[in-house]
Amino acid sequence: MTQSMKGSMNKFVLKETSIVQENLIVNVDNLSAQENHSDEQIEEMYVANTMGIEENENIDHSLNIFGPRVWNSLDTKMRDLLAEKGPIRSQLAEDGSRDWKHLSEELREHEKCCEQLANLRSMVELQVMLRKNETIDKELQEQIKNETQCWRGVLTRIIAVVKCLAKNILSFRGKNENMEDSSKCNFLGLIEMIAEFDPIMQEHLRFIKGKEIHHHYLSHKIQNELITNMSLKVKNVVIEKVKKAKYYSVILDCTPDASHKEQMTLILRCVDVSCVPVKIEEYFIEFLNVENTSGLSLFNELCDALDSLGLDINNIRGQGYDNGSNMKGKHQGVQKRLLDINPRAFYMPCGSHCLNLVICDMANSCVKSKSFFGACQCMYTVFSNSTKRWSILLDCLDNLTLKSLCTTRWESHIESVKAIKSQVGQIREALLKVADLTEDARLSRDARLLATHELSSFEFLLSLVIWYDILYNINSVSKSLQSETMHIDVAVKQLKGLVSFFENYREEGFASAINSAKEIASNIRVDPVFPERRQASRKRQFDEVANTEREPQTAEECFRTDYFLVVVDIALLELRSRFEQLNNFEEMFGFLLDGKQLMALDEDCLRKCCVNLESVLKKDDASDIDAHDLLLELQMLQEMLPLEAYDTNKSWTAIKILEFALKMDVFPTVVVAYQFY
Secondary structure, X not given: OOHHHHHHHHHHHHHHHHHHHHHHHHHHHHHHOOOOOOHHHXXXXXXXXXXXXXXXXXXXXXXXXXXXXXXXXXXXXXXXHHHHHOXXXXXXXXXXXXXXXXXXXXXXXXXXXXXXXXXXXXXXXXHHHHHHOOOOOHHHHHHHHHHHHHHHHHHHHHHHHHHHHHHOOOOOXXXXXXXXXXXXXXXXXXXXXXXXXXXXXXXXXXXXXXXXXXXXXXXXXXXXXXXXXXXXXXXXXXXXXXXHXXXXXXXXXXXXXXXXXXXXXXXXXXXXXXXXXXXXXXXXXXXXXXXXXXXXXXHHHHHHHHHHHOOOHHHEEEEEOOOOHHHHOOOOOHHHHHHHHOOOOEEOXXXXXXXXXXXXXXXXXXXXXXXXXXXXXXXXXXXXXXXXXXXXXXXXXXXXXXXXXXXXXXXXXXXXXXXXXXXXXXXXXXXXXXXXXXXXXXXXXXXXXXXXXXXXXXXXXXXXXXXXXXXXXXXXXXXXXXXXXXXXXXXXXXHHHHHHHHHHHHHHHHHHHHHHHHHHHHXXXXXXXXXXXXXXXXXXXXXXXXXXXXXXXXXXXXXXXXXXXXXXHHHHHHHHHHOHHHHHHHHHHHHHOEHXXXXXXXXXXXXHHHHHHHHHOEEOOEEOOXXXXXXXXXXXXXXXXXXXXXXXXXXXXXXXXXXXXXXXOOOHHHHHHHHHO
16 A cells, blocks of 8 residues: 555544544533533543443553543652553554555444543543643643733733833933832833832832842843834834825924934824724824935935835825925925826925024014014023023013024014013113123123113114014914814915915005004103114216206115015015915815815816816826716715805815715715815
């Protein structure tokens, strides 16, 4: 007989044997499930059942050392014999069969043989003993189980401490990792605090201090491993959400860390349509170490990061960066390189950063504006460099204190300007006291000049009013753009309102600012006049006509044209150029702004908007949406929206319309369009 035939026969024999085994196990399980029978009765019933199968065969179990039921009573020699002999195996299971014609007879004999029945009985008894926890290693198993539960409890508490420190952005380690040191790190301090109330951790620390265990799982390596595993778990959950949403946006920003290495933050933004209400989520993914900050290098880092996360770069529908040339460059920047691969990845610079740059350009537009902010910072420096001088300032002020000018967030200058504008007289009084009391000649001179020159000048008071009006409006818009609930439709409206403010302020703001400055001047007894400057005389040439000379401007007119108009015009120019992309987005998605806008469109306008959106979302003759399908769904949506969507006071936002479309579950193209929006 060949080896393959012998192997096939052995498999058949084992299969038939397993059938008998399963029947015996089922019988024992059914018997043990009966509540009216004791364990001894169940064993007797099992023996009777087995004896009925073996017919005339008699098995002497008292002499069978291979049965688990007698293992507890075996001496050392018998246990050695048991380990040496091993389990009993029948001749059919050991050698197989060479007679296929009479295989059925051999199987019947095998099922009735003494060894087979004894082995089945031993196996079933072992299962019963394992279920009842009555094996020979019962105590060892209990000890292993208790130790496992103890270590599980210790690790659970260690993980909880790691989660607490990471969630609250607290440092883990200090200068040492010694539990006995009073200046231990935050991690060990929390572990010790838990041990005061928890017996499991208390026992664990007792083992550590008594040096009864070597592996205590409190080292920095374990902390780093737990942090890494948790971060990977969180990252995987985030990536699954992004993949489920399919379309996403990327946000990048670079900054040096404490070790003077350039790090690029990677943030993913997506629309989570799996929950109600619908949420626009932004997830921080990781820091990317970059050695070269050129546009090409940063773009390659982005591509490598997306590949490692398993995200398709063709599913990007938005990109947002700061206003650096390596990021926003139209020829070599990251946004241009990404647009070359994926033209549907619309670029939008950071709105708050753009406003910050607008103010920065305004403040540096002329000499007077530079001098104004320099004087504001000088006032703060005079008082802040000494506790005594700061006490003099507090004694003179009622409410607000002076604030330092932030070198990066220019919109925060409103706090400094506001404090000076509302307390000009008190600050001037405090400066004069400092000038009289200080022994530093240079400081005395600076304080007196600020009090008698800047704070006693009508031009400076007028600058306070102008910059307060400008910074107040810009700061309110900047804070709105940074809110979590900000959407593009609201941002467009607020930025248009800011442009309208500057247009009106250019025409009417100077006159109103003069009136406000005159009120402040009258309160502190300052003459509301502009200092007249001597006009330089120039010799007239022989061929010049006398009436062609321009009449000299007044001091007020010079202030308006050389200072006020320059600042306002710079603001208008910067706002229109830096936020030009928002106007393009409004042309693409303007018909999806809100319910009122959607309801006001007729069929022709709606078709035109759908065709335009299809064209901008097209790549290689394939578009994300079909204009015809979108038109039909929007027309159906117009009919199905409730009446409150038409109400101006209850106008539905884009998020609310998206939630309605998802609830109806018949607008797939509309849902995709609103996701992009």
